[in-house]
Amino acid sequence: MSLFDLTGKVAIITGSSRGIGRAIAEALADQGAKVVISSRKAEACQDVADAINANHPGAAIVVPASISSKEALRELVDETRRQLGRIDILVCNAASNPYYGPMAGISDDQFRKILDNNVIANHWLIQMVAPEMLERGEGSIIIVSSIGGLTSSATIGAYNISKAADFQLARNLAAEFGPQGVRVNCIAPGLVRTDFAKALWENPDTLKAVTRHTPMRRIGEPHEIAGAAVFLASPASTFMTGQTIVVDGGSTTGAGL
Numbered sequence: 001m002s003l004f005d006l007t008g009k010v011a012i013i014t015g016s017s018r019g020i021g022r023a024i025a026e027a028l029a030d031q032g033a034k035v036v037i038s039s040r041k042a043e044a045c046q047d048v049a050d051a052i053n054a055n056h057p058g059a060a061i062v063v064p065a066s067i068s069s070k071e072a073l074r075e076l077v078d079e080t081r082r083q084l085g086r087i088d089i090l091v092c093n094a095a096s097n098p099y100y101g102p103m104a105g106i107s108d109d110q111f112r113k114i115l116d117n118n119v120i121a122n123h124w125l126i127q128m129v130a131p132e133m134l135e136r137g138e139g140s141i142i143i144v145s146s147i148g149g150l151t152s153s154a155t156i157g158a159y160n161i162s163k164a165a166d167f168q169l170a171r172n173l174a175a176e177f178g179p180q181g182v183r184v185n186c187i188a189p190g191l192v193r194t195d196f197a198k199a200l201w202e203n204p205d206t207l208k209a210v211t212r213h214t215p216m217r218r219i220g221e222p223h224e225i226a227g228a229a230v231f232l233a234s235p236a237s238t239f240m241t242g243q244t245i246v247v248d249g250g251s252t253t254g255a256g257l
Helices: 019-030 042-055 070-084 108-136 157-180 204-211 223-233
Strands: 010-014 034-038 060-062 089-092 139-144 182-189 244-247
Touching: 010 019, 010 070, 010 108, 019 034, 019 042, 019 089, 019 139, 019 223, 034 042, 034 070, 042 060, 060 070, 070 108, 089 108, 089 223, 108 139, 108 157, 108 182, 139 157, 139 223, 157 182, 182 223, 223 244
Parallel strands: 010 034, 010 089, 034 060, 089 139, 139 182, 182 244
Antiparallel strands: none
């Protein structure tokens, strides 16, 4: 069996109608997993599922859900079990960042939304899927965090705070779930060409500033994050938990500073 074989596994990927989430869903399906495409908009999810099913018939289903609603996340989990019977892999990819600017200007509602959607929603979803994984003695939970959780920023500080919290969420749950064989890890992408991060790369001057000290001198593409998710979901990483894989073109190495 291949170290990366996911045949027979079922994966939920939040925020998978576009960007990094879509790339992860496609990559997991390529390795044999059945994938649940989920985001707020059913039509966008269906487009992704149709594309995956064209290559891997029957590999993808759609269960729309807003991460801001605990009830919607419960329905996501229940419907996945109803249609596919089990959940082996959870990828918490969806996130929010409604504010761009210094911390002094953020409203309480904006800060609360960032923490609710980027941290608490992950906690809710993990608590919903973990019991069956713990009972079986195996499972992989992956949180897509960010290198923002490792650094500072004058414009996305609240977002970075939430992503640092995700690192600690993974570490704590790894300690709790490890004895039962369930693993919890993070991926920390650098700047990737997605709609979500458009404010950081569509302006040529901002893009130049971002890439100046990145050894690879460019930003990433969504598919370049997906390999880390396949690794963390697969038998290749069964002795890895509580960790963060940084995929950033080397930007956190401090090159050129």
